[in-house]
Amino acid sequence: EPMIGVLALQGDVREHLTALAAAGAAAGPVRRPEELAGVDGLVIPGGESTTMSKLAHLFGMMEPLRERVRAGMPVYGTCAGLIMLADKILDPRSDQETIGGIDMIVRRNAFGRQNESFEAAVELTGVDGGPVEGVFIRAPWVESTGADVRILAQHGGHVVAVRQGNALATSFHPELTGDHRVHRLFTEMVRDAG
């Protein structure tokens, strides 16, 4: 049985652990390089990507994360996690670095002030049984993608879910709904990679 980690530096870690368990996966928090070495796949939660980035440096995690993602470890980022997986951020704060892994440019807080949080039904390629409930909280969107990136979902004309190789990312938060289909999809990706 593969082990799935949830990057536990900052963000909604507990919700992802609960959703992964409900999806039938063995899951645990990952804070240190030794813990990262012990997992077969990794979820990067929602939260605040600038803080997450700083903490990743502080905990000596940035390079180990980059190495594992580069080596093809299945990884799934939600919201701030999607930002962490972007090769490029539009107008990054001067100190904001990402892990990278997906050839895309993202725009943080893209859906704007009056819509900082909202829910919408989202058709997600690869997930059967009807749209998922997309919970968007100060969510990014994907501004542009490279040729190897598959667009899995759009909302309001903007890309909100992508996959490149073993890296999956959504602007929204399936871990905050009772619907575990996206976590099941990721669990399958980890099993297939094993």
Ligand code: GLN
């Ligand atoms: N706006 C946050 C960021 O830029 C992401 C918000 C979230 O993860 N819900 O990191």
